[in-house]
Amino acid sequence: MKKIMCMLTALLMALALLCGTEAVPAARAEEEYTLPREEGTRQLTFYWQDEEADYSTCDMWIWYPNADGHGYLFHPCAYGVKVVLNVPEDVSEVGFIVRRRCSDPGGVSWDEATKDYDGDRYAEITGDTTEVYLLPGDENQYKSNDGGVTLYQEKKMTMAGIVELNQIQYYLNPAVRLESMDQVTVTEQETGRKLEVTGLSSLNNSVIAGKITVGEELDLTRSYTVQIEGYDAITAVPTNVFDSAAFAEKFNYDGDDLGAIPGENGTVFKVWAPTASRVVLNLFEAGDGGEAYDRVEMTRGEKGVWSAEAACGAGTYYTYSVTTVVGEQEAVDPYAKAVGVNGDRGMVIDLDTTDPEGFGEDAFIDSINAYNEAVIWEVHVRDFSNKLASSAYPGKYLAFTEHGLKNASGEPAGVDYLTDLGITHVHLQPVYDYATVDESSDEPQFNWGYDPKNYNVPEGSYSTDPFHGEVRIKEFKQMVQALHQSGLGVVMDVVYNHTYDGNSCLNRIVPYYYYRFDNRGGWSNGSGCGNETASERPMFRKYMVDSVRYWAEEYHVDGFRFDLMALHDVQTMQEIEAAVHAVNPRAIIYGEGWTGGTTPLMENRRANQANIKKVTASEGAIGAVAVFNDAIRDGLKGSVFNAKDRGYISGIVSKNTAGQVVFGLTGGVKNTMVSWSVPGNGVINYMACHDNHTLYDRLLTSCSVDSEEDRLKMNRFGTSIIMIGKGIPFFLAGEEMLRSKGGDSNSYKSSDEVNNIRWDDLTAGSANMAMRDFYRGLIAMRKANPFLTGGEIACEVLEDNAIEVRWTEDEKLVAYALVNPKADREVTLPEGEWQALLYNETIDPEGTQTLSGTVTAAERTVLLVRAK
CATH class of the missing domain: 2.60.40.1110 (Immunoglobulin-like)
Structure with missing residues (x-):
């Protein structure tokens, strides 16, 4: 059988x-x-x-x-x-x-x-x-x-894309052999007129894709049907035609007047929609609910810019109804500076009226002269204050304006805590208008905010009134102003690499322009979020540059962190660097030098770790664009992709992990253990951020058999390494007080109980307080000893993979450190007398203790001395 x-x-x-x-x-x-x-x-x-x-x-x-x-x-x-x-x-x-x-x-x-x-x-x-x-x-x-x-595969035409003004590329499944151009028909839908087919790249070849050439220029505001014998007809849509020289010459626009600009006699509205056959301006009295009280036909002008002037002013809400080959769609203005609740309608705004008192005199912070003089603390607006009982504005922008806040034990909290801690910059997780929190609801909601909806507007759920578009703007400015008055810079987390929904306002206005697609016409997903934007397209590049310049100029933001920056091209990041540093030469710019998936953007064009050195600093700027250093992150505590993995601070002391640590210590100087390098100390050195486990949770997961005291020692050891390195120190808010999320490694929409900072953990005699004090001491030491950021640094990995570090100035040895990952050991200091800055976990920024000769370095500690 x-x-x-x-x-x-x-x-x-x-x-x-x-x-x-x-x-x-x-x-x-x-x-x-x-x-x-x-x-x-x-x-x-x-x-x-x-x-x-x-x-x-x-x-x-x-x-x-x-x-x-x-x-x-x-x-x-x-x-x-x-x-x-x-x-x-x-x-x-x-x-x-x-x-x-x-x-x-x-x-x-x-x-x-x-x-x-x-x-x-x-x-x-x-x-x-x-x-x-x-x-x-x-x-x-x-x-x-x-x-x-x-x-079998169903016979289907999956895509027909206009790639030149006289060419359409088709994609079939499965492959077919075409033997005559008569098997292909291109029809203008509005008139029923058939266009002459003058060329077919796939003639007599069995292929899944080919190009149809027609005998006239295609009008991108009209619809064309493509019919191939044996397959259902589909509508051709503009795709790679956007990259053609002909399109650029006809439609690329360099004006600075897009959006809604109020004047004495009304408001002028302008939107770039070169493929639209009709655009209507819809005017509303409120940010939500009700029908438009007026609909104004807009006029098409040069470069595909549509405009209209309406007798309305600040406080008017509006949308555009745009007709393209995919039909009529209503959209928010991508250049809107204010919106109604949940960001579904733009709002005309007089920005001068949103300035808090004294904002005209507010200035960027000037406390750093190089990127690596910054110490960055990453926080979510809601996390910062939502569990802080003494705050009058829990979870809001205005919590950053409050002084005198205390936790249940009477310890300083909020902004006073930050100034005491000694950081230089507060890195805010996304604060532009994002999609996944319902601003109209009072129910507790949480999301990190990496789902952009309106790039040029603050998120409404962090304001005291999301229904009136001017409130969030003023309160955001109050937050920035207050942080500046406390000597703290503000870094804004920006996510231009994807939008919450592929059919965003950008795509509704110019379908297919702002995004990348694969060779079958499907959405490219290098972000891992269902779509990825096309920074290399001139009008999206312009949009990104205009946007960051706007945040720097209007809100006085001191820096930007770019999510999945490798999805952006190098030229775009260079133009962003120039625009931001033209506004503020001391602004700090950094990003993730990787993608979240496969992208069609060519490797040599990506703003990734390997290519970021192509972006150079403008004259007078204190840096160019820095990148997150996953080498030191994984070298110190183990691969982020394997929660059980260990690293240099937790028991895997090897040539490889030591090399990864050295890479961070030297600020990104190439060595044999890391495949990339950066100039100018342009690495963000860190062990944990909002992604993945908190540092405390990671050490608990990977080192569960070790004692609590051993894990705390690992924490102190790793932080000591970060703080003496020549890169830019960065840590997750609350890391310094042993913040835990209960093992949740992806808390982007978890509860407040998981995410919010627990200020009340800071109590006298607690391990949380002791770790806070340790971080505070290290920050003070780094600030008090400029050789750590400005001196020439050299590292040597010893036979047992301990690391010797030497700092020189004018070829003179000014400081020495031993990074000791294993057992207690005797260390012979260089000849002479030395001041101890960090000695067996005792921190003395002024170096009042003198050492010489042979001393003992405890296991998992950094011994750091400077010349007396």
């Missing part, structure tokens, strides 16, 4: 191959997993098979709108394995990744999981039930009428 079954399977495979399809042998399961389809949902089933896979360590990572990605367990079936899920009936597309070698199948952790196919894929839901068959390592999706024995 077994022999007969094998013969039948072989016959089926042979027949399938003769028919141009693939066959998959499988034994029929006695009973397969099923899932009842719930009311209001449609069902999607994924089938996958790989005879060499260990299915117990595989799963599918799945996401779709309003559903965060997580793992789904496979169930055995006749084909191999399958995943069945119900999705809301309004969801038309589901993203998926087949994962191998999962440490937590069906969970949310990736750790060291790998992708079966290196890329994100999307399954289209076509009916009440949809089945998708997958093969190992194959990007294609298949259908089957016989349970997977025979696979």
Whole structure:
């Protein structure tokens, strides 16, 4: 019987191959997993098979709108394995990744999981039930009428994109051979007129993509239908035509008057919409609710800029209704400076009226003359004060204006705590208007805010009144002003690499312009958030530059941190550097030198760790663009992708981890253990940030068998290394007081109880207080000893992987340190007398104790001395 079954399977495979399809042998399961389809949902089933896979360590990572990605367990079936899920009936597309070698199948952790196919894929839901068959390592999706024995691909044109003003590129699935241009038709939808097809790049070749050339210039405000014999017709949309020289010459706009500009006789509205056939200005009396009280037809002008003048002024709310090839869509003005509640309508604003008293005299901080003189404290606005009982403005911008705040034990809290701690800059997690918190609700809500909606407007949930657009602006300015008065700089976390929704206001106004797409016309997802923006396109580059300049000029922001900066191109970051430093030469600019996924942006154009050295500092600027240093982060405490991994401070003392530490100590000077380098001390040295575990939680997870005191010693050791390094010290708010999130490694939308800073943990005699004091002492030491930031530094890794550090000025040795990761050891100091700055965890910024000869360095400590 077994022999007969094998013969039948072989016959089926042979027949399938003769028919141009693939066959998959499988034994029929006695009973397969099923899932009842719930009311209001449609069902999607994924089938996958790989005879060499260990299915117990595989799963599918799945996401779709309003559903965060997580793992789904496979169930055995006749084909191999399958995943069945119900999705809301309004969801038309589901993203998926087949994962191998999962440490937590069906969970949310990736750790060291790998992708079966290196890329994100999307399954289209076509009916009440949809089945998708997958093969190992194959990007294609298949259908089957016989349970997977025979696979086929539906004939479908997936994309028709206008790539030049006379060319359309098409994408087909599966490949087809076209033998005549007569098999292709391009029709202007408005008139029904057929355009002459004068060229076909794929003629007589079996391909999945080709270019159609037509005998006239295409009008981007009109719609064109592309029909290829055997495939359904689809509408051509503008894509790579946006990168053409012809488009640039016709439509690139360099004016500074986009948005709503109020004047004595009304307000002038301007929006760049070169592909629109009609734009209507909608005027409202309120920021939400009610119909437009007026609709004004806008006039198309040069470079695709539409304008209208209306007899209205500050306090008027507005939107644009834009008609393009995808239909009419209502959108907020991307250049809006104020919005109504939840950012669904722009608002005309007289910005001068939003300045708090004395704001005209407010100035950027001038306490640093080089990037690495900054000490940066990263905080979320809600985290800062939401659990601070003495604050009158918990979770709001205005909490940063309060002085005299105390915790339950009477210890300083809020801004007074920060000035006492000694940091120089407060790094605010996103404070532009973001999408995922309902500003109209008083219910407790939390989100980090990495989901941009309106880039040039403060987030409303942090204001005392989100319904009136001017309030959030004034209160944001009050926050900045108060921090400046306390001697603290303000760094703004900006996320230009993606938007919350692909069909953002940008895409509604100029579809397909502001984003990158893959070679099949699908959304590129280098951000890991469903879309990625195209900084290399001149009008989005201009938008980014205009935006950061605006925040610096109007709000007096002292610096910017760029999320997933490698998704931006080097030229854009250079223009941003120039624009920001033209406003404030002491502004600090830094970002993540990596992507969140695969991107079509060429490697040599990305503003990543390897390329950031191409961005140079403007004349008079104190730096160019710095990058986060994941080498020292992972070297000190272990890989961020494996929570159990250890590093230099927690027991893995090796040549590799020592080299990663040296890289940070030297400020990014290339060594054999790190593949990239930066000039000018342009690395952000850190152990923890908002992403992943807090430092306390990470050490608890990876070193659970160690004692609490040992873990605290690891913490102090790592912080000592960060604070003597030539890079820029950075730490997560509350790290210095042993902040824990209960092991939550991705708390972006977790509760206040998980996220908010627990100020009351600071009590006399507590470990929290002791760690705070240790950080405070290190910051004071760094500030009091300029050789740490300005001296020439050299490191030597010793045989046991301890590290000797020497600082010189004018070729004279001015300071010496031993970074000692292991047991207590005898250290012979260089000849002469030395002042001890950091000695067996005792910090003395002034170096009042004199040392010479041989001294003892305790394990997991830094011994730091300077010349007497």
